[in-house]
Amino acid sequence: MTLSILHPPAFRPGDDMxxxxxxxxxxxxxxxxxxxAFALWPHSPAFMYPLRLIVEAKCYKVHQPVGVGVPRNAVGVLKDISENYFTYRRHGQEFQGPRYNYTAAIFSTSGFTRGAIEYAIAHQIFLIQYENVPVIRPLxxxxxxxxxxxISVRGQGTISAARNYYRDLLAGREPADSGTNRLSEEGIELLRGSITEACRAIGGSYFGMLQGRxxxxxxxxxxxxxxAFENxxxxxxxxxxNRGEWTFVPLDVSRGSARWFELEFSLPSVMADLVAENWDNPIAVANIKQDFFSYIDLSGVIGGIRRNVRLKLDRDWIRRYVSLSAEI
Structure with missing residues (x-):
């Protein structure tokens, strides 16, 4: 489904925000x-309350993965928010119930520790990482x-002012003076220059579910x-x-064709470890692909239309690959 990112000042405050x-x-x-930030789904599936995704973003030093403390905190926050019931009135009586379905995701530029991944999976906290994605590396x-x-002025509100300054730039608006007054010339130049330019250079952004989970x-x-998506x-x-860089490409479509594409993504370290441990064994690598890469359900704007499509791995191709590798 399509995500709409919600952050100040682009939301309507209420009794819950x-x-x-x-x-x-x-x-x-x-x-x-x-x-x-919040990520909202503008169209909710039947038989479900509207969906709200709680987003935490971490940009640590190179090779400094997010530890278990971050998903542990997310579990506590998600539980407390999910239990904030609201009062409804019907036929003169009051009762309490939820308004939304909440879930949480943590985005990291440097991956996650094994403990963080195992804890997050156990508590249904979703993890997104960008450690080995070339297209986002300049950003x-x-x-x-x-x-x-x-930063030229430190104190409360400085980080929020810097964030709002950057969001205004991405939206094509002239930032408010409050941000300019708190940023140094170096900070303003960096936000107006390479940070904004690198973000805008990412022309295709799509969310999906690998293997439905x-x-x-x-x-x-x-x-x-x-x-490329007539079907x-x-x-x-x-x-x-062996650098951990992965892409999806259409099968039996040559590079340069109008139907050819390449989508970059980063594997969770648990899956990457499986591949790294068996990289010299092509049969093992092929079996891992079959177990973990059967399909990915992708959502986003394609050709100006919001689409939900499935990228499906050719299992017969994998079987042929395993068979041919065994004969070598």
Whole structure:
């Protein structure tokens, strides 16, 4: 389904949301919680309350993965927010019930520790990582250059002002003076230059579910071509290397064709470890692909239309690959 990102000032405050000192806050059963952003689904499936995704984004140093403390905190926040029931009146009587279905995701530029992954999976906290995605690497490197020297005024509201300044730039608006007054010349130049340019260079952004259970963010420099999706199911193969860089490409379509595309993504480390441990064994690699890459359900704008499509791996191709590899 298509995500709509919600963050200050682009939301309507109410009894369950507000703008706090550090940004967007949502009310739980026990207290208010600061979060980085909400992702909303504009169209909810039947028999479900509207969906809200609580988003936490972490940009640590290179090779410094997110530890178990972050998903542990997300579990507590999600539980408290999910238990914030609201009062309804019907036929003169009051009763309490939920308004939304909440779930949580953590986005990381440097991956996650095994403990964080295992804990998150056990508690249904979704993880998205960008450690080995070439198309987003310039953006990550530019963000990491934004340090204390980019801030001229420290104190409450400074981080929120910097975030709003950047969001205004991405939206094509002239940022408010409050952001300019809190940023140094170096910070303003970085936000107006490489950080914004690198983000805009990512022309294709699509969310999907791998094997129906693992969320993924698939990226490319250009939007997906509509000519590649005349049907809702597209047969694909998975290409990878020993650097952990992976792509989906259409099967039996040559590079340069109007139907050819490439989607970059990063594997969860648990899956990447399976591949790394068996990289010299082509049969083992092929079997791993069959177990973990049968299909991915992808959602996004393709050819100006919001589409839900399936990238399906050709199982017969994998069987042929295993058979041929065994004969070598």
């Amino acid at each position: 507000r703008v706090g000192h550090s940004g967007l806050e949502i009310r739980g059963r026990g207290t208010w919680h600061q979060i980085d 990550v490197e530019a963000i990491r250059r934004f340090d204390e020297g980019c 693992w969320p993924m963010h698939l990226l490319r420099s250009e939007p997906l071509p509509s000519s 809702d199911i597209v047969m694909c193969s998975v290409n990878g290397n």
